[in-house]
Amino acid sequence: MKSMRQSAGFVILLILTAAAGCAKPPSDAIEAAEQAVKNAREKGANVYVPEEYAKLEGKLTALKQELAEQEGKFAPFQDYGKVEELATSTAQEAAMVASAASQKKEEAKAAALQAQQVAQEAVTSVHDLLARAPVGKDRAAIESIKSDIEALTAALTQIQGSIDREDYQAAQAQAKAIDEKSRAISAEIQDAMAKVKAGKRSLK
Amino acid sequence: MRWRRSRRENVPSNEINMKLINFQRSSFLPVASVPISLLIWFSVISCTPTVPSDLIAAIEDIDYRLITIGAPRLAPDAYTAFAAQWAALKVRMQTDDDLIRWPWEANHIEDELRQLLAHGDTTLARVQAEQAALRRTAETAIAKLDERLSALSSQVSSWGSHLVLGKELTHTDLLLKQARLFFQQRDYARSLDITARAVETLDVQTATLTRDLQRYADARQIARWQTMARQTVEWSRIHHAPAIIVNKVDRELLLYENGKMTSSYPVRLGYNGLKAKLVQGDGATPEGRYHITAMKGERDTPFYRALLLDYPNAEDQRRFLAARRAGTIPQTASIGGHIEIHGMDSTEASQTLGCIMLNNQHIQTVFSRVTIGTPVTIVGALTKHNPVTVALTGLQQRRDAS
Incomplete structure (x- = not known):
């Protein structure tokens, strides 16, 4: 009887060991x-x-x-x-x-690059417009606009920085902001140019 | 106790029932029909869905709504916890689908799904509330920034001091535009982040402006200007001659005759008019005691009439050389000159390069009253409570309020 119990116990132990060994x-x-x-x-x-x-x-x-x-x-x-x-x-x-x-990332990159190009074109356009402004134009406004354009040019490098960091959402936002601001300045220059008739020689 | 059911046995329940009924009719005694019927009933019960389909649909709806309001982006931890529980329960449901359940067994998975649904509802409400709060915060921050920037820009523009701040105003404007774009995209956190950066730049600009224009609030400087003006009026009284005082902050030219003020005229100054002129091209209008050295008629000036001043005087040259020695201006900088009180040309410019501009009717009157040698004293301000100090206080208050 004792031997039977021992055998049963051994078998159970064997089964358990086998089962435990299988479940990894x-x-x-x-x-x-x-x-x-x-x-x-x-x-x-x-x-x-x-x-x-x-x-x-x-x-x-x-x-x-x-x-x-x-x-x-x-x-x-x-x-x-x-x-x-x-x-x-x-x-x-x-x-x-x-x-x-x-x-999606590639799409965002493509969109950022396109927005960057649009912004660059907008800044170039403002540069060209300012270069065409007569020397005698309201100098104060020109100086102010020059300062704005310098800021826009500096901001263009930030777009590239964001693209390099693969932060395409930031790049797009920066580019759109630059484009919007460039357009506003272009309108301002065109408005100021409309008033121009003569130049002014001055040292100051 | 539950038994695993083979997927191959997963046949329609009425088919099982029919087979069992046929088997019942052919092989068993009527006495055995009761337990067999019970067995059939149990099998039918066990084949019914363990979880109500409307519960699953409700959870899927919550999941969809959480995604729609952007919970994965706005509250990634909360959403991930929900998604993890949902994924785990899906696995459990799949496992349970393979089991035959006794009718008296409790359906824990349904309870857990109901808990998940409640958790999803709570998460949804919390994310919605957080998003609404974030939106309000971002909206308020943008509005405050916009208001501060507009106030500063308008103030700077009215002072003709755009170049005091240089590119910085544009930089802040670009940041404001970016903050608006992220706000429109419902990325309120990023919008707030950019707004905070813009506010920092605006603080620096306010400090710069305060530093550059602080002398308009400096009692000792005001006293010096008052003394200069008083001495000029005294000279006019003693010599029974005309004299001019230009008050830059009030944009005003005062004409004195025999020590009495006879008229005053509004003037326009340089595009950095409130600054004290130091170098050529700085757009500033000089401050100091000058004299008229030449009077130009219509043929000699494009500005209708012009009164040339003796800028730079000895004091201007001393300051210029000191600044060059100190390296605060480029070594190649020039002190400039050709500062006039003049009328308007055809461009009707709002500001000058540093001259004092009157309208043509006024310059004609002034021109007729003065002579070569008439003293012209240009001062920043004559009272401490002047528009610049008031505006600077306002800008600082806005900064503190934000």
């Missing part, structure tokens, strides 16, 4: 999922596709919760099937999100 967390899949989410962030997903990225992060968190839950169970009852499934789908989604982010 899918470390590679989890690591791949984490890396894929990190990669998506590096591609700018949190900026260019924030909704998808937030869902992705949510999924990764759910994966970790499920992993923690399974790890908290007694070994024979651990089941990492869902963890693996989640890890695989997270990695797949992360790849798609990264791709979407890259595409």
Whole structure:
């Protein structure tokens, strides 16, 4: 009888050991999922596709919760099937999100470059307009406008700085502001030029 | 207790029922029909959805609304927590879908989904409230910045002191425009960030302006100007001759005859008129005691009539050389000259390069009363409570209020 009990106990122990040995967390899949989410962030997903990225992060968190839950169970009852499934789908989604982010980023870059060009043209146009203004024009206004144009020219370099930092949203905002201001100054010059009739020689 | 159900067995429930009923009819005694019926009933119960579909739809709706208001961007932590729970429960629902549940078993997942729905509602309300608050803050900040910038620009423009601040006003204006653009894009945090930067630049500009124009509030400087003016009037009284005093801050030319003020005329000054002239091209109008050295008729000036002054005088030259020695002006800078009191040319400029400009009718009157050698004293201000100090106080108050 004692021998039977011992045998049964041994068998149960063997089964438990075997079961415990089989249920291991899918470390590679989890690591791949984490890396894929990190990669998506590096591609700018949190900026260019924030909704998808937030869902992705949510999924990764759910994966970790499920992993923690399974790890908290007694070994024979651990089941990492869902963890693996989640890890695989997270990695797949992360790849798609990264791709979407890259595409959006390229679109934003193209838009920023176009806005930069428009701003540059607007500043050049103001420069040209000021150069055509007669010497005798209201000097005070000209000096004031020159100062404005210097500020606009300096601001153009900021657009490039933002593009270099891959902050395309800032670059677009800067370019649009410069364009708007340049147009206002152009209108001011044209208005002032309309009043001009004669020049003035002066040393002052 | 729950049993895992094979997906291959996931056939329509009425088909199962029919098979079981046929089996019942053919093989079992009537006495066995009760437990079999119960089994059928249990199987039907177990095949009904574990979670009401309207609950799922409600959560999906909350998720959609959270995304629509920009929760992933505005409240990433809160949204990620919601999304994580939602993702975890989706996994659980999928797992539970594979299980056969006894009718008396509690449905925890439904409870958790209801909790998630409540959490989503709370998050939505919180994000909406936070967004509304952020929007109001950004809107107020932009409005205050706009008001301060407009006040400063208008003040600077009325003083003709645009170049005191140089490019800085334009820089602030560009920042304001960017803040507006981000506000329109509902990126209130970034809008606020840019507004704060613009406010900083505006503070620096207000300080610069205060520093440059502080002498208009300096009691000792005002006293010096008052003395200069008094001495000029005294000279006029003693010599029974005309004399001119130009008060820059009031934009006024006062004509004295025999020590009495006989008339006053509005004037326009240099484009940096409130500054004391130091070098050629600074757009400032000089301050000091001068004399008329030449009187130009219509044929000799494009400005109808002109009274040439003896700028630079000895004091101007001393200041200029001291500034050059101190390196505060370029070594190649020139002191300038050719400062006149004159009429208007055809351009009707609002400001001059440093001269004092009257309208043609007024210059004609002044021209007829003065002679070569008439003293012309140009001062910044004659009272401490002048428009510059009042405006500077206003700008500082706006800065403090913001």
